[in-house]
Amino acid sequence: MEPLRWIVHIDMDAFFVAVEQRENPSLKGKCVIVGGAKGKRGVVCSASYEARKFGIKAGMAISEASRKCPQGIFIPASGSFYSKASHLIMDIFHEYSPLVEQVSVDEAFLDLSGTERLFGPPVETARTIQQRIQDELQLSCSVGIASTKLLAKIASDLRKPHGFVLIPHGKEWEFLTPLPIKVLWGVGEKTEETITQLGIHTVGQLASLSRETLASLFGKSGDHLYALAQGQDHRQVTPYTPPKSFGHETTFEKDQSDPEVLSSTLLLLCEKVAWRMRKQPAKGKTITLKIRYPDFSTYTFSHSLSEYIDQSGPLFEAVQTLWDKHYQKGRPIRLLGVSVANLAQESEQLTLFPQANEKETRLVKAVDDLNDKFQGKAVSRASLKLSPKKKPGTLYKD
């Protein structure tokens, strides 16, 4: 028999808002919405529980949020601020297990199996972690603890905020059967609709369907659904998965058609993406440009280079080629995005004409070092210094 697994899922409660409230206690108990200033473009990144009562959700357009919650306090997101807090949280997790899988800035799985001898019963350890985050960082989180990742994640979501839900070993099935199917990992709106049409609403009902039935309905993912409905989830807590791509995108405050602004925004996006790749370090060869027009029609265009790159020069060159080829000139744009995929850690293939590259590489390295030293504010391209009226959009990571 497999040894008992203790998987913990910890999800911070309204993380961005909580960090803002900690810094500015007068915001406590109010409708706080992080993501953009009122009246400006952008999406909700995080909303306080008070704001959620008005139907505010992450991903909602700021304009819609301000309609639904006119008294809301809108705060622009300050990413570096949150990631600092996130690092401190992850540091606490790492004190208890080497198996910490960070899912996002405010969410992680821990595998506490086999830590009993060091820290005592895993359930107690999970409580200690929750308490420490509260005491040391004045931040609240919700905790789910179970034998699988799926169940731990469902559990942490069950009594938010500041919940603590344990699904004891042997009670998984009992716990899972009455829940709606959408709790299952991988069941989105479309799948849910298809299943509901069969008169199936709970996981228990779904579990009564045969593997064949599910496979005929959903193909390959039918197998996966079948296993999940049976409470099987063999996914491991994997401490670190290298990223598969790097991307940045930006929504303009106003739909933008000024070629100068668009071009410098693309350059800025390229700079950001390339910088993150070099930090990783990683190089990539498939370049994708994303364009969204004001009617929300969204297009992506890709090009594969013959060499792996991690510098903004060749990246921008490739993006510009895609841009010249595909942009409907003069048409206003709502959003631009640049990403690089098809990554290799290091290109093993050496090149014939390195002289020019080498110089550029040294230059880029020097600029990176300066920016590291001065928190990214020391050196940037002159072409990014537009007049204040022509600022490139603010950036959000993928």
Place this chain on the structure above:
Amino acid sequence: MNLVVEKSDFQRIISAVSSAVSNKTTMPILSNILMEAKKGQLRCAATDLEVGLDCRVPATVEEEGGIALPAKKISEIVRELPNAPVKIELDGGVAKVTCDKTHFTLSGMSTEDFPPMPNFPEKESFKIEQTILKNLIEKTRIAVSTEELRYALNGIYFHSLDNELRMVSTDGRRLAMMKLMIESGINEKMSIIIPTKAIGQLNSILEGEEEIHIAVKNSQVFFKTEQFTLSSRLIDGQFPNYEQVIPPQRDKKIVLDTGRFLQALRRVSILASEKNNMVKLSIDEGRMTISASTPELGEATDEMDVIYSGEPLQVAYNVRYVIDVLKNMDAEETLLEFNQPLAPGVFRPADSQNYINVIMPMKINQ
């Protein structure tokens, strides 16, 4: 226009010219083949405004004249005609094609709509034997870059120095160069990049020992024989300084049996990683081990005798690049030379300096 042409001649000329027809064009005339009867010849031509091909075959011309016919249809018609002389006559804007008991009528366009084909500048020309040019092309086209962004590398570089003609191609990771002495001197220093498409077309129509005349004028290159004239726009770009990446001195020298080496690479490449195609060469006194592996799948090794004396060496290359080179190596023995494992590797026939391939090695991550 009224003429009779042999079916085999007609088929050959149409199939050659149709390769120059533009596939995607906004100008309807460019999807046509121009046909002209004049002075005992049938002339067919097509162009996509980048590359133009003009071919001639003997014909019995009863009445001179011309028409532009849709390339796709005329090609299909020619392919299906019975084996008999083909008679083509014009009736207004319609061509009547008769062959034995088969008849076609096909509407065409006026020859005046067809873009004028540039004349061959006789004065500026020099000549080479067709088979030699074909050999030069086949040996050097292997390293041409297919990456659109590096347009200056999307062709073969023709570079002349005194009486020496060099053809060079590179994709930034490998380079192929072939040298040839030209007897009839090239007037001025030539430095042109001929695009891949023109090279492909030229290669497919070159045959025989007859000489071909080459000329460059107004950013265009021309190739002319009795049967055809090919013209192409040149790539407007700067070819990199290729000479600086060919190391003049190479102190490590390994003599390899070309056939045996190619065989070993083909075998071992089956298990080369699909991601990087890496093959490792471990060279020791008189012996070389060729190996490749794909993590979590398997590995392959082969061993062969070589002529080498010196310290043991290990070097890695993209196996495709090396295979490309060896396939074009006419010599029984290939010489591999380099200064150190991470420096450019030079592959050449053991008995000649005229064909040089430079392949950049790969880093071996232990």
